[in-house]
Amino acid sequence: MPLFQSLPGFREFPPEALARRNHIFRLWRQAALTFGFVEYDAPVVESLELYKAKSGEEIEQQLFSFTDKGGREVALRPEMTPTVCRMVGAKAGSLKRPIKWFSIAEFYRYERAQKGRERAFFQFNADLFGEAGVEADIELIALLVQCLTAFGLTERDFFVRLSDRDLWCYYLEALGLDEPRVRVLLTAIDKHEKLGDGAFQVFTDAFGPLDPALKGKVLAFLQIKSLEQLAATLAPVGGGKLMGRLADWRRLLDGLAAMGLARFVEVDLGVVRGLAYYTGFVFEAFDRQGELRAIAGGGRYNHLVAKLGGPDLPAVGFAIGDVTMGLLLEARGLIPALVQAADVYTVLGGEEERKAAFGDIQALRAAGYRVEYPLRPLAFGKQFKAALESGARLALIYGGDELARGVVKLRDLAGRSERDLPRDQVLAAVRDTLAGG
RNA sequence: GCGACCGUAGCUCAGUCGGUUAGAGCACCAGAUUGUGGAUCUGGGUGUCGCGGGUUCGAUCCCCGUCGGUCGCCCCA
Numbered sequence: 152m153p154l155f156q157s158l159p160g161f162r163e164f165p166p167e168a169l170a171r172r173n174h175i176f177r178l179w180r181q182a183a184l185t186f187g188f189v190e191y192d193a194p195v196v197e198s199l200e201l202y203k204a205k206s207g208e209e210i211e212q213q214l215f216s217f218t219d220k221g222g223r224e225v226a227l228r229p230e231m232t233p234t235v236c237r238m239v240g241a242k243a244g245s246l247k248r249p250i251k252w253f254s255i256a257e258f259y260r261y262e263r264a265q266k267g268r269e270r271a272f273f274q275f276n277a278d279l280f281g282e283a284g285v286e287a288d289i290e291l292i293a294l295l296v297q298c299l300t301a302f303g304l305t306e307r308d309f310f311v312r313l314s315d316r317d318l319w320c321y322y323l324e325a326l327g328l329d330e331p332r333v334r335v336l337l338t339a340i341d342k343h344e345k346l347g348d349g350a351f352q353v354f355t356d357a358f359g360p361l362d363p364a365l366k367g368k369v370l371a372f373l374q375i376k377s378l379e380q381l382a383a384t385l386a387p388v389g390g391g392k393l394m395g396r397l398a399d400w401r402r403l404l405d406g407l408a409a410m411g412l413a414r415f416v417e418v419d420l421g422v423v424r425g426l427a428y429y430t431g432f433v434f435e436a437f438d439r440q441g442e443l444r445a446i447a448g449g450g451r452y453n454h455l456v457a458k459l460g461g462p463d464l465p466a467v468g469f470a471i472g473d474v475t476m477g478l479l480l481e482a483r484g485l486i487p488a489l490v491q492a493a494d495v496y497t498v499l500g501g502e503e504e505r506k507a508a509f510g511d512i513q514a515l516r517a518a519g520y521r522v523e524y525p526l527r528p529l530a531f532g533k534q535f536k537a538a539l540e541s542g543a544r545l546a547l548i549y550g551g552d553e554l555a556r557g558v559v560k561l562r563d564l565a566g567r568s569e570r571d572l573p574r575d576q577v578l579a580a581v582r583d584t585l586a587g588g
Numbered sequence: 589g590c591g592a593c594c595g596u597a598g599c600u601c602a603g604u605c606g607g608u609u610a611g612a613g614c615a616c617c618a619g620a621u622u623g624u625g626g627a628u629c630u631g632g633g634u635g636u637c638g639c640g641g642g643u644u645c646g647a648u649c650c651c652c653g654u655c656g657g658u659c660g661c662c663c664c665a
């Protein structure tokens with residue numbers, strides 16, 4: 152038994168696992184860059200107040216927080232949104248709009264680990280600031296889709312559930328509910344999928360029995376699956392705010408359809424997201440099988456930058472977690488074999504030959520080729536096995552016979568063919584052979 | 589924070605109705621093998637049976653606790 156183990160919920164990444172992680176990061180990064188997002192990074196430790204200001208006092212329960220040696224109350228970051236809002240808020244005056252930033256970073260939450268959830272995990276975060284129109288929402292949802300399809304996932308593997316907090320608020324207001332009742336009812340709606348009718352208990356507890364007619368309308372709203380149904384439901388209600396939102400929905404869905412992404416997106420007003428700061432469209436990506444927790448989530452948060460001390464900047468963003476993403480890719484067989492192969496393996500006849508080879512090895516490496524050779528004297532047979540296991544395409548053979556003739560043997564390991572090279576042509580020959588196919 | 593299940597080698601697991609020195613496959617290491625291929629053969633166990641305590645003549649096995657894992661609840665930014 153090891154004397155020390157990693158802490159609960161903290162994963163280790165031995166080379167194979169790190170290769171997988173880097174593969175995921177590489178495709179996320181590539182997707183973001185093609186959408187014109189620029190990468191940033193930020194501190195891992197922040198003031199505890201930053202998170203309390205955004206999420207309330209209870210959040211401390213879920214944080215790795217402590218008092219530093221200067222007496223400051225601090226926390227390991229549990230998410231990127233407050234930080235990026237602060238960063239963008241501070242520089243907003245000098246940043247060209249729209250502001251499109253992304254990051255890939257590790258986060259920490261003091262929670263019990265379970266399937267798809269660890270205490271330390273990575274997230275891809277993308278946020279767009281300074282654009283209030285649905286064009287920004289389209290951009291983010293399209294990027295989210297790209298971040299998943301880049302791996303070979305299709306509409307049969309995942310979908311994006313699209314909802315709208317503003318729409319809910321305006322609708323419930325139109326049905327005669329005041330703001331406190333709207334807020335509590337939204338909490339119930341958020342839990343309805345899991346708890347069913349029991350979800351409304353929180354409302355009953357706070358305000359007494361829910362009017363059956365009202366409840367019926369809420370349940371009917373949750374059933375809406377298309378823009379047409381939404382329009383039909385809202386038409387009799389009317390009102391400028393609701394009609395405005397309906398127009399936004401139309402533009403959003405039209406835009407996504409024009410991008411060819413309609414097949415990934417479903418109208419689903421059951422998604423509310425617990426966060427009070429969301430102000431408009433909200434969305435979450437799920438696997439089609441319904442076996443995993445959310446793959447990604449995001450939405451519009453138009454007032455958070457101001458709340459954290461910056462200018463009033465409209466914003467929309469989302470995050471993808473690496474844990475659920477990894478589970479999904481694994482389940483679909485979409486994690487490729489990520490082998491780290493050498494370019495050249497150098498077979499050494501003996502100590503004299505080793506010295507003779509070192510100059511070439513160094514030159515090849517300086518030229519960017521991955522070159523391996525046995526660190527200890529090894530029989531030729533073993534060296535050829537090692538050459539194969541290294542994945543190298545070429546072997547350079549430094550034997551006594553060859554050196555006596557002023558040559559080195561270049562072996563194509565796959566083709567099993569060999570030829571002699573004059574000593575001074577090793578680098579050029581390797582370059583030509585590897586470049587040639 | 590709560591609950592259920594689980595914990596034997598690097599991995600997957602066997603095992604002991606409580607009994608000598610804890611096993612297999614894979615992986616790994618060495619040799620056969622000092623001039624050519626993933627093979628084969630030989631050898632190597634690499635282990636605090638998670639940890640601590642209890643019961644017992646004797647515990648990897650039974651009991652309690654604890655730590656860790658998995659899954660779920662709470663929460664989910």
